[in-house]
Amino acid sequence: MNTKISTSRASSNRKTSPTRSAAPSRKRARKRKSRFARIAGYLLLTAFLAGITGLGWMFFTESGNNFRYLVADTLITTQHRHWAKYIIGQKALDQRVQDYQNRFNQMGEERDSHTIQLPAGTGDQSGQAEQKPLVQIETISGPSYKGYLMIVNDPTKIRLGVPEKAGKGEKVSSMVKRTGAIAGVNGGGFADPNWQGNGFQPIGLVISQGKVYYEDLGGKKSTQIVGIDGKGKMIAGKYSLAEIQSMGVKEAVTFQPRIIVNGKGLIKNAKDGWGIAPRTAMGQRADGAIMFVVIDGRQPGHSIGANLYDVQQIMLKHGAVIAANLDGGSSTVLVKDNQILNKPSSEHGERYLPTAFLVFDHPEQVDIPNIWNGLGPEDIDPAKW
Structure with a gap:
């Protein structure tokens, strides 16, 4: 009997033990949930306070x-x-x-009086007089950007390239390969409805080989141009078409702003630098060498971009006496020896453009037809491919 009773009690004890152990487990679970809730509450409160503090900092x-x-x-x-x-x-x-x-217009008003002293033999058709290579490439970098400086030691070797076919722009790499150029950089802006334009309709003025290829001033008496005259002197600033022609401008596009004139920078500080973006700019040293600054942007981990003050300071550091902004953003591209050196920011890769500054060993042998001949702005649909 005793044995049976003992066994019964032991059996009863075994049956009730799981119930007893479940209570502490539920308590621990409730404690964990409570702890997680407190942590989540602290995080939300911290985020809320940080947001309020951030908004206060940004606005006040x-x-x-x-x-x-x-x-x-x-x-x-x-x-x-x-x-x-x-x-x-x-x-x-x-x-x-x-x-x-308004500021860009003012920056183009001062008349440029810089002169250049081309090295002996510059512009020689044999191309043998200059000891320096025609094109030199340097890497440049800053806190938020990476890019390239292309130096063209003979400014008379530069021509303005335009698309091959009517109705559609052309990639700079394609222009370089098609024309046999040594190098190329994107040029002026273009009509781009909904940022999906075909790159065929330029903005303002296009001059190639001393002739007006395209003009869309819309009744304006003047426009800001970036280009080169027949002697290799860079021309940048606000001029009328009559002034441009009287100065013997040979290759040019409309774009702005001019950032250096008569050896001095026109942008006072980074605050006035018009944001951070991919950039392309053109400048000239007193010895006549043309410089193109090409900076990548909008690519975290590689290069965020630069403001115009950054570009200005790069140009001044390298001896520019005149410099001006060119079309940047997704258009920014540098091609050398049929290779794209930089990393264009467009998700679709290199863009189709209406103009590019191209460098040739023998520019006198290059024929660049006027693809806009007989076409006015009203004849072009910039959104139609």
Whole structure:
């Protein structure tokens, strides 16, 4: 009997032990959930306070305000310009764009008086007089950018390339290969509806081989050009068509702003540098050498981009006495020996463009037909391929 009773009690004890052990497990689970809830609450509170602090910094401090406008300026240079209104407001955006336009116009007004002293033999058709190579490439970098400086030691070897076929722009790499150029850099801007244009309709003025290939000034008396005259002197600034022709401009496009004139920089600081973006610019030293600055951008981990003040300082550091901005952004590209040296920011790769500055050993042998001959702006649909 005792044995049976003992066995019964032991059996009863074994049956009740799981119930007893479940209670501490539930308590531990509740404690873990409570701890996670507290941590999540702390994180949400921290994020909320950080957000409030960040907004306060952005809107109520000078440094924060500068940062907001830097972001807005950067967006203005992209296809998402309208997003800037969420940073600074629509009214401020419109005013910002107008202020930049007014400033760029002023930057083109001062008459350039720089002179160049070309080395003996520059422009010689044999191409043997110069000891320096015609084209030199250097890498450049800064806190937020990587890029290249291309030096063309004989400015008379540069021609303006245009597309081969009517109705469609052409990649710079294609222009270089087709024409037999040594190197090429993107040139002027173009009509680009919805940022999906075909790259065929230039903006403003295109001059190649001393002839006006395209003109769309829309009644304006003057335009800002970037180019070279027949003697290899760089021309940049705001001029009328009559002035441009009287100066003997041989290769040119419309673009802005001019950033250096008569040896001095026109942009005071980075705050006025028009945002961070891929950049292309052209400048000239006193010895006549033409310099092209090409900077990648919009690629975290590689190169975010540069503002125009950065570009100006690069040019000044390398001896530029005149310099001007060219079309940048997704158009920025540098081709040398049929190879694209930089990393264009466009998700579709190299863009189709209306113009490019090309470098030749024997430019006098190059024929660049006027693809816009007989076409006016009204005859071109910039959105139709």
